[in-house]
Amino acid sequence: MRIHIHQQRLGAALQQVQRAVSAHSTMPILGGIKLTADVDGLRLMATNHEIAVETYLAADSDETLSIEVPGSIVLPARYFVELVRKLPDPWVHLAVQQPYSVQITSAKAAFLLHGFDPEEFPRLPQISSDQPFLIYSDNLKDAIRQTVVAIAAEETRPVLTGLCMKFDADSITFIGTDSHRLASRKLFLQGGPEGASETAVVPGKSVHELARLLPEDDTPVAMTIADNTLLVSSETTRFFTRLLEGQYPDTSKIIPTTFKTRIHIRRDPFASALERALLIAREMQNQVVRLQLQSDRIELSAHSHDVGRVSEQVPLDQFSGDALTIAFNGKYMLDAVRSFDGEQLTVDFTGTMSPMVLRPTDGQEYLHLVLPVRTV
């Protein structure tokens, strides 16, 4: 293998795949990135036990990559990525030397970096994506961001540490819950297999990596589920993750369909007041914040024997129904409030011991549910 490539282009590609590198594996080769050059371009690939990322740089797309001799090598990410970032010249020249080393030159700097036999690098799953679910990158990224916040951090019920994606022919519903709160977001597809109905529970860490990888634009993205693996692919990049096993709970029944009290409230003042209440509440078990609802305003309060107390009135845009006092985990509520994009949100209450439901005032495809906390 002998190639010439622009440092920036190689650096950007390495940044994408390096997230899948296994930093602490007992197999040193998994700490590597596989480079494969054919006459048309360069493929970079990394994988650990959970995810794999592959990206392809076409040689004909512009003048930033030329392939002199096709070939392949696995290079240790730990050195290669930083080395490329620190090169003195925009051009990098890579020449594989037998066995399994590469000569890297750029201006007057010359490296010889030891690598691994590319034949020993794990193969990626063979997944046919004939009939994928089609979606835009930024929409997928948004839906993940809004729902992943509610997944469980603890392994008590392993399936809850994942983000549930329910696919049907025209939409994906994303559900995250740790059993104290729940976020649900429905996203309409650009296309999908007819009559499809599939459920994938993606490990939380994989979901974060996927969101990081997705560009914040309308790049078309295809999603495919097969062999307990989710494949998310764009024209140049493929992301694989294994799925969590186990039955995801049916969450549809816990979402109240009626309400006794409804408020419309502006997101930012509500979030700021919650942050202040949490300064006191965060010391307490369950980070309890109390909310008193009256017809024209709400009052948030928190109390800690050791630290002190706080109370604050927050103005309402709209109120209907009964006055109510309710207590909740302030951090969960803040996570929920922050996950909304619009200026205003609607919160529905059905009673002191019933879940609160937050929705954007102008939409129904997204909701966040927070369970109250019992206080004495």
Added chain:
Amino acid sequence: MRIHIHQQRLGAALQQVQRAVSAHSTMPILGGIKLTADVDGLRLMATNHEIAVETYLAADSDETLSIEVPGSIVLPARYFVELVRKLPDPWVHLAVQQPYSVQITSAKAAFLLHGFDPEEFPRLPQISSDQPFLIYSDNLKDAIRQTVVAIAAEETRPVLTGLCMKFDADSITFIGTDSHRLASRKLFLQGGPEGASETAVVPGKSVHELARLLPEDDTPVAMTIADNTLLVSSETTRFFTRLLEGQYPDTSKIIPTTFKTRIHIRRDPFASALERALLIAREMQNQVVRLQLQSDRIELSAHSHDVGRVSEQVPLDQFSGDALTIAFNGKYMLDAVRSFDGEQLTVDFTGTMSPMVLRPTDGQEYLHLVLPVRTV
């Protein structure tokens, strides 16, 4: 105590003093910041076992502070600092409630924060600063930055974990060394006590805090040494640190006064090449980088059995003397090179086993010495 103050002004002052707060002391009151309001202004103070910081906000300087009732309280920094940062309104109102709590209000947010008896807060040392050493803040900050890099991280010889400041009537010499390298910087005073001759060894951590506190401008700063304490004071702020005990070694004799080879080299290309060499060298004991000097260029190289090797030529601006090959700890050399401000530096060599001396090409008040590493 009852005062009204602008959030920004209070926040800035808290940021200064909070660095001296003892986060993990067994005495909870040391986790606090003492506020003392008199008719003229507000004094904030924090101290731990090493350093103390005190800053004074005058009530008459502008309209951002008004004292209604003088008084005093100690408030837990952990809550108070963040709380002030998160207040909803530019104005903060503080009213002390007996015993040892404060009511904090800002717009519609109201906090009651528990504090401590101000009488129980440690007193600051009484140091008379009649005849201080006078210096500009930015100069002091620079001198610290350039020399503190060479102090010892390990406690093998405790006195070397401090930065040595040798005061005389018209200058301060700053010396840092870990016995493998040495940085020395001389700073001329704006004024000092006649016939003065004092040496203070300031603990490394204190030096970092002092540098952080010093503004990057020509604020006049007065330095006083008494009772094993260094006091650094500006018009509004006082910084105290205890000093390290023990005899600081006489370093004057290890600085070579002659040289066999001298190069002039541009700082940035040299630093970049060292960074690249370190990518390989950092894996090795002593991070050995080898330097070959020839009349028109130098070649840096490093080698690691496991990782690979690197070599790079760096152009020289000037060369005089003999060709030479020498090896050193690349990280120490990089620290030294980076500590210079100018575009070009001079490096003097007296032999393969003798110290290298780096100086700015255009000055003699600053030098960095690096010992070579013996390689087989």
